[in-house]
Amino acid sequence: MNKHNAKPSWLKKSLCLCLAAALLSGCGGDDGDDGMNGVDGQDGAAGAAGSDGSGNANPEFVTTSGFSFPSDSIFVAPEAVDGDNITNDLLLALFDAPAGSTVVMPKGSFVIDETITVANANELTLTGYGITDTKLDFTGATGDDAIRFEGGLDITVRDFGVYEANKNGIKVVGANGVHLTYTATVWEGDLTADNGAYGLYPLQSQNILMEHNYARGSADAGIYVGQSNNIIVRNNIAKENVAGIEIENSNNADVYNNLAVGNTGGILVFDLPGLDQAYGGNVRVFNNESYANNAENFAGGGAVSIVPPGTGILIFATSGVEIYNNELTDNETSAIEIASYFLSDPDVANYATNYGGTIANGWSPQIKNVYLHDNVIKRSGANPRGSLVTDIVNGYTAPVGVGGKGETMPAILYGGIGELLSNAGELAAFNGLVGAEAQADGVNYNPYTADDLICANNNINDNEPAAETQFPHVNIGLVYGTDPTDLTNFDFSSGSPVPTPTLRSEPVQGNSTLLNCTQDRLAATEVNFRGKTYGCAGDDLAEPACSL
Amino acid sequence: MKFNELQKYVCGSVLVFAVSIGLSACSDSSSSSSEGTGSASAAGSINDGAGAPDGSEGSCDAQVEGVNWNALMTETCPNLSDYNLFTDSFDPTDNPSAGGVPYDLSTALFTDYASKYRFVFVPEGETVSYTEDEVLDFPVGTVLVKTFAMPENTSFRDGAETVIETRLLIHRDTGWKALPYYWESETAATLAITGADIPNMTTNHNGVDLDFTYQVPKATSCTSCHSVVPILQDSDDRRQAIFMPIGPKARFLNKTFDYADTSMNQLVYWQEQGLLTGLPADLSTVAQAPVFSDTTDVSALTSSELEDAAKAYLDINCAHCHRSELSLPEPNYAGPAGSSGLNVEYNRAYADNPTKFGTCKVPVAGGHADYSADVVPQDSGDSYLLFRMNTNDQRHRMPELGRATVHQEGVNLIVAWIDGLPAASCTP
Numbered sequence: 001m002n003k004h005n006a007k008p009s010w011l012k013k014s015l016c017l018c019l020a021a022a023l024l025s026g027c028g029g030d031d032g033d034d035g036m037n038g039v040d041g042q043d044g045a046a047g048a049a050g051s052d053g054s055g056n057a058n059p060e061f062v063t064t065s066g067f068s069f070p071s072d073s074i075f076v077a078p079e080a081v082d083g084d085n086i087t088n089d090l091l092l093a094l095f096d097a098p099a100g101s102t103v104v105m106p107k108g109s110f111v112i113d114e115t116i117t118v119a120n121a122n123e124l125t126l127t128g129y130g131i132t133d134t135k136l137d138f139t140g141a142t143g144d145d146a147i148r149f150e151g152g153l154d155i156t157v158r159d160f161g162v163y164e165a166n167k168n169g170i171k172v173v174g175a176n177g178v179h180l181t182y183t184a185t186v187w188e189g190d191l192t193a194d195n196g197a198y199g200l201y202p203l204q205s206q207n208i209l210m211e212h213n214y215a216r217g218s219a220d221a222g223i224y225v226g227q228s229n230n231i232i233v234r235n236n237i238a239k240e241n242v243a244g245i246e247i248e249n250s251n252n253a254d255v256y257n258n259l260a261v262g263n264t265g266g267i268l269v270f271d272l273p274g275l276d277q278a279y280g281g282n283v284r285v286f287n288n289e290s291y292a293n294n295a296e297n298f299a300g301g302g303a304v305s306i307v308p309p310g311t312g313i314l315i316f317a318t319s320g321v322e323i324y325n326n327e328l329t330d331n332e333t334s335a336i337e338i339a340s341y342f343l344s345d346p347d348v349a350n351y352a353t354n355y356g357g358t359i360a361n362g363w364s365p366q367i368k369n370v371y372l373h374d375n376v377i378k379r380s381g382a383n384p385r386g387s388l389v390t391d392i393v394n395g396y397t398a399p400v401g402v403g404g405k406g407e408t409m410p411a412i413l414y415g416g417i418g419e420l421l422s423n424a425g426e427l428a429a430f431n432g433l434v435g436a437e438a439q440a441d442g443v444n445y446n447p448y449t450a451d452d453l454i455c456a457n458n459n460i461n462d463n464e465p466a467a468e469t470q471f472p473h474v475n476i477g478l479v480y481g482t483d484p485t486d487l488t489n490f491d492f493s494s495g496s497p498v499p500t501p502t503l504r505s506e507p508v509q510g511n512s513t514l515l516n517c518t519q520d521r522l523a524a525t526e527v528n529f530r531g532k533t534y535g536c537a538g539d540d541l542a543e544p545a546c547s548l
Numbered sequence: 549m550k551f552n553e554l555q556k557y558v559c560g561s562v563l564v565f566a567v568s569i570g571l572s573a574c575s576d577s578s579s580s581s582s583e584g585t586g587s588a589s590a591a592g593s594i595n596d597g598a599g600a601p602d603g604s605e606g607s608c609d610a611q612v613e614g615v616n617w618n619a620l621m622t623e624t625c626p627n628l629s630d631y632n633l634f635t636d637s638f639d640p641t642d643n644p645s646a647g648g649v650p651y652d653l654s655t656a657l658f659t660d661y662a663s664k665y666r667f668v669f670v671p672e673g674e675t676v677s678y679t680e681d682e683v684l685d686f687p688v689g690t691v692l693v694k695t696f697a698m699p700e701n702t703s704f705r706d707g708a709e710t711v712i713e714t715r716l717l718i719h720r721d722t723g724w725k726a727l728p729y730y731w732e733s734e735t736a737a738t739l740a741i742t743g744a745d746i747p748n749m750t751t752n753h754n755g756v757d758l759d760f761t762y763q764v765p766k767a768t769s770c771t772s773c774h775s776v777v778p779i780l781q782d783s784d785d786r787r788q789a790i791f792m793p794i795g796p797k798a799r800f801l802n803k804t805f806d807y808a809d810t811s812m813n814q815l816v817y818w819q820e821q822g823l824l825t826g827l828p829a830d831l832s833t834v835a836q837a838p839v840f841s842d843t844t845d846v847s848a849l850t851s852s853e854l855e856d857a858a859k860a861y862l863d864i865n866c867a868h869c870h871r872s873e874l875s876l877p878e879p880n881y882a883g884p885a886g887s888s889g890l891n892v893e894y895n896r897a898y899a900d901n902p903t904k905f906g907t908c909k910v911p912v913a914g915g916h917a918d919y920s921a922d923v924v925p926q927d928s929g930d931s932y933l934l935f936r937m938n939t940n941d942q943r944h945r946m947p948e949l950g951r952a953t954v955h956q957e958g959v960n961l962i963v964a965w966i967d968g969l970p971a972a973s974c975t976p
Contacts, residue, residue: 088742095741095768114743115948119771120788142763144948150884151777151789166942168913173884174777176786194943197913204887206780220913227887230783272912274889274903276779276872276882301915301932350973354908357901358889528783 063159064130065182065212073102077110085111094118094126102127105160109135115143121152121175123530128160131182131214139164145171146185149178154530158182161214165196169218172202177529180210187217191240193300195219199241202228204276209527209534211235219300221246221268225253227277232527232535233258242299243268243307244290247318249363250280252525254535256545258288264297265304265311266290266331271318271363272303273341278361278438281320284522285313287545292330297386306344308333308386317341319368319452322522325548326375328411329462332383333393334477335411336372338454340418341365343388348421352433359430362438366418366427366445368452371519374548377474377508378462381409389413392479395503410477410505414454414515417480420499423447424484448482456515459508475505476514593672593822598647600671601689614645615669620691620718628714628729628737633669633693638735640695640714641665647672648693649823650807651814653800655840655860657947658955660762661702661751663709665695668796670823678815678826681835681875681895683793684801692717692793698762701752702842712746713737713764717774717793724791726770741767760952769949773868776881790878794868799835799860799894837863837894842957846964855898858965861958862905863894865947872904888912890922890933906933908974916944925969927976934962 061069074097077089086105090112093103099122107129118124126147128134138146144167149155154177161184162169169185172178185199199215199222202208208231215222215238222241225231231253237260238244244260246268247253260266267290271279290312299305307314310333315321317340328335342348342365351365384393392413398404421427427445434443461474481489481502490497506512524536524546532539536546599614606618608625616632619625629637633645644650648667656664670676671689679685686692693716697709714737716727730740743766750759771791778787801814810817815834818824828834837860838853849857862870869885871893876882883891889912891904903909906922911932919932928934936946938959945951 091742091766091768114766115769115772117766117768117772119768119775119791122788142942144942144945148772150771150775153786153788173887174780174789176780176783193917196943204777204779206783206785226912229780272910274909275912276887276889299915299917301917301919302911302913303915305915305917347973354903354973357903 063127063182064133065159067127067159067182069104069127070102073104075104075106077106078104080106080108080110082108083111084108085113087112087114087116090116094124097121097124099123101125104128105134105136107133109137112136112138112146113141115141115145116147117150118148118152119150121149121155123154124152125156125158126160127156127158130159131161131184131212134160135163136160137163138166141166144168147171149173149175151175153177155179156181160184161186163188167197168201169196169199169215170201171198172205174204175202176206178202178205178208178210179529180208180213182212184214184216185218185222186214187219189217191217191219191295191298193219193298195298197302198222198224199238200224202226202231204228206230207527207529208232209529213237214239215244216240218242219298220302220304222263223258224248225250227275230525230527232525234540237261238263238266240295242295242297242304244293245288246270246304247280247283248272249275249277251277251282252523253280253283254525255283255285256287256536257543259291260288260293260312261291262295263293264295264299264309265307265314266293266328267313267326268304268307268316269314269318269321270303270316271341273355273358273363273365275358275363278358278363279443280318282522282525283318283320284322284324284525286322286324286326286548289327290329290331290335291327292332294330294332294383306388308337308384308389310334310381310384310386311337312380313337315339315367315370316344317365317367319364319366319370320522321370322519323370323372324374325545327378327462328375328380329378330382331380333381333386333389334384334409334413335377335380335474336375337389337413338367338370338372339415340367342417342421343415346417348426351430356433359433360435360438362435362441362443364443364445366422367415367454368448369519370454371521372412372454372456372515373458373518375459376462377411377459378464379471380411380474381471384409392477392501392503395479395501396477396505405503405505407505408471408473408475410475411473412456412459412476412508412515413479414456414477415479416454416482417499419448419452419454419482420480420484420489423482424497424499447484450517451519453517453519454515455517455519456508456512457518461507461509473505474508476508476512477503477505478514479503593675594649595647595670595672595674595823598645598669598672600673615647615691617671617689620716621689621720624727624739626739628716628739631691631716633667633691640693640711640737641697644669644693649818649821650805651796651801652803652805653795653864654803654837655800655857655864657795657864657950658958659696659950660698660749660760660953661753661758661842661955662696662698662712662762663705665697666795667693669693675825676818676823678798678824678828679877680798682877683795683797684824686719686793686796688719688721690719692796698749698751703752703754710749712762713740713744715770724774724793726767726774726791728764728767728770730764740764743767743769758953762952763950765949772884772949773947775884776871776876776878777884777886779873779880779882779886781880787880790881795864799837800864802831802834802836803839835895840961844957844961846957846961849964851968854961854965854968858961859892859894859898861961862892865958867891867893869947902969902972906931907969908972921974923966923969925972925975926967928963928966930976931966934959934966937962 146165152175187195218241221243222238244263312328312331312335400406430445491500601617608630635643669691674687677685729737744764749762871883
């Protein structure tokens with residue numbers, strides 16, 4: 001040690017407070033109760049002193065969600081008042097925090113003027129006093145992301161809000177164990193392209209639990225998981241983002257009990273080309289409410305700029321997805337859209353050139369094995385739109401005789417072009433591009449087998465009788481027929497057969513012949529975090545949604 | 549050189565000089581230091597007499613001849629001078645203590661037109677091992693020292709300048725450790741964990757006065773550029789990020805440097821001075837990133853020289869984040885932005901997969917409505933990558949850190965490269 005050793009002021013304060021906390025709590029008097037409402041059974045990861053379990057916990061040391069600060073917590077700028085800039089206090093606390101630390105940001109609204117970067121955090125808990133009690137305002141900050149974790153193990157982020165990030169709100173890259181809870185990322189005011197990018201944003205990570213969060217105003221996805229594995233997204237609210245909740249190039253994800261409202265698209269499952277983790281799968285989206293996702297698309301660019309306004313759920317080029325028991329109401333284009341990547345890029349001839357590398361790694365423009373069942377659909381398709389689907393919309397909705405069918409826009413819309421091309425053998429050459437590892441994982445461009453089919457059954461038309469004049473149908477629509485032996489699926493006017501849209505549709509209930517099949521149910525996802533198992537096979541075993 | 553009154557720039561900036569930091573910002577990075585195969589040592593080494601850490605706990609107050617190795621290995625000292633890296637502790641631009649060798653890079657990271665003074669300190673008895681594509685294998689004990697100074701006029705870099713900051717990368721037995729020191733006065737460089745904003749930094753560049761806020765990065769920011777992150781393989785994969793240097797790769801060192809007594813290729817000099825082992829006998833087999841400076845005439849480059857210069861520029865300015873596993877010795881690691889799909893390492897052939905260089909690649913995160921792809925061959929004006937180099941907007945600028953101004957010469961280089969690329973499917 002050297003003689004210049006002067007302790008920073010925040011440290012002294014934290015020691016005083018810790019002492020007080022220990023006295024108040026009796027240090028270790030935790031009864032295991034976490035103060036949560038028990039709905040989801042999660043424990044808040046508190047575990048240590050700070051709560052006396054009798055409801056007498058000092059509010060100075062418990063968040064609004066019931067998380068009690070351990071006695072050795074590090075308190076950042078505890079005497080800061082609204083409007084103070086606590087950037088340096090926070091940086092110093094995080095820089096010095098040993099493994100297992102709880103770093104507590106103060107109650108109030110504070111300015112942060114620079115990206116907060118945390119590398120290789122180990123069982124760090126970064127907390128405020130509550131999702132609306134601790135606000136960090138990044139307006140005018142330097143740097144792009146607001147808070148960024150690089151690497152890390154078993155990181156908990158909870159009980160505060162990040163406002164007006166230049167780019168992403170809270171980004172976590174390359175971590176194993178990420179628990180984001182009671183955390184908000186918000187861009188207030190008008191929905192504009194400069195509202196950052198992602199809100200809550202774990203990337204290339206493992207064991208991700210996101211629950212009880214709130215994301216509003218993101219010009220990309222409010223709640224997003226990308227290139228990650230073993231993911232649970234539950235009990236969150238995503239409001240007025242371009243994409244409410246998005247799972248991208250990720251494996252083993254359960255998305256349930258969330259509310260997506262007022263977004264451009266409510267819940268998205270995407271596989272995009274060219275990424276390190278080339279493709280995802282085994283994604284279950286169930287028991288969510290996806291309401292009135294009718295915001296005009298305000299993305300500044302990027303993949304989500306294709307999302308049609310009025311989309312409840314969109315599955316885009318991801319295979320192995322189960323969508324069930326969701327309530328989809330007032331989405332003005334379609335409740336559920338299922339599309340291969342050919343919808344976005346129909347230039348089949350140039351796929352080898354443009355996507356050869358990523359196809360080798362297993363990314364596929366195809367969409368296979370999607371099972372939609374028991375979804376409850378109400379008032380879908382009131383004002384269908386979106387540049388990606390303009391022709392489809394016109395085809396279905398324009399009056400008969402004007403070139404359309406004069407129907408309500410289908411509530412469940414499946415493109416079908418990729419399946420038709422596969423079944424016709426038009427994509428057989430792609431098989432030569434697929435690398436050995438992806439081949440072994442079942443990636444191929446052969447005609448669809450029964451296991452590959454897009455299936456929909458038992459979905460429910462929940463329109464009230466009074467609404468039936470405006471919404472006469474809740475239909476399944478199939479833009480391209482998938483049977484290559486059905487000559488009506490092709491246009492022969494140029495001499496050779498060219499796939500042509502047939503715009504089939506049938507009601508979701510009754511004897512629908514479209515997408516009339518079933519698939520095996522997908523397995524529940526487990527998330528392991530700090531020694532506990534979360535999800536339908538873990539802490540939510542008794543959760544009704546997990547029995548659907 | 550002359551110090552300006554730096555303090556006048558510092559008003560309003562907040563500096564915290566934290567001491568006694570015991571964290572491990574750097575993760576373990578197993579270093580296979582050389583095993584004394586340095587044959588050149590028979591003829592003596594430039595770091596003979598430089599001293600070396602002896603494994604005992606150091607002291608920032610130790611009175612030592614030469615480098616305070618033990619303190620470097622164990623202590624986070626409050627003052628740069630505690631490490632005794634320079635003969636004149638007030639001048640980090642010249643006269644390193646024994647064991648220090650100056651070097652530079654053929655193409656360098658742009659930092660607001662600052663001049664950079666780089667030194668490598670290798671302990672006595674140790675050698676650096678040659679590595680083909682990655683950072684040279686520096687032994688434990690190595691210290692890389694980089695000082696940033698703003699010239700009054702970028703056309704006269706030997707003239708007046710303001711010394712701003714000195715950054716240390718120290719190779720400890722637990723991995724690399726970064727320590728930033730800020731020259732708060734001309735006689736004191738102090739540890740600046742939270743960095744510093746220096747408003748009204750000025751320099752004259754090609755006759756134009758630039759006036760901007762220079763940001764000394766905070767210590768936690770070091771990892772943003774200096775780490776590679778694990779590509780986690782499964783739910784049980786609990787590897788952490790690895791901290792590492794960026795610049796001193798063979799391809800950037802493979803150039804002539806003007807030493808005090810001679811002018812010589814840096815790699816050859818290091819070898820002759822007993823500092824470097826394993827350098828291929830045939831130097832032509834060693835990759836060589838071209839020299840690119842603000843006076844390079846881009847219009848005079850042949851198309852292959854242009855591609856070479858552009859790749860070197862993208863490598864040193866972008867590929868610390870935008871890199872994949874490629875030649876990293878640690879399996880399943882990549883740069884923090886490797887996941888974006890834009891991977892622009894110098895040792896990646898453009899033609900193998902143009903998408904990796906952004907060609908016709910739609911930005912994954914974010915993007916901008918006015919730019920259809922990262923790189924649109926033959927249409928730099930529609931290329932998002934170029935836009936990001938050419939803006940200071942916090943939301944879009946690249947690199948994220950380390951610049952408040954646009955590097956016009958770098959932009960010009962990348963414009964020429966994009967506009968000269970072979971047409972691709974997205975080319976209008």
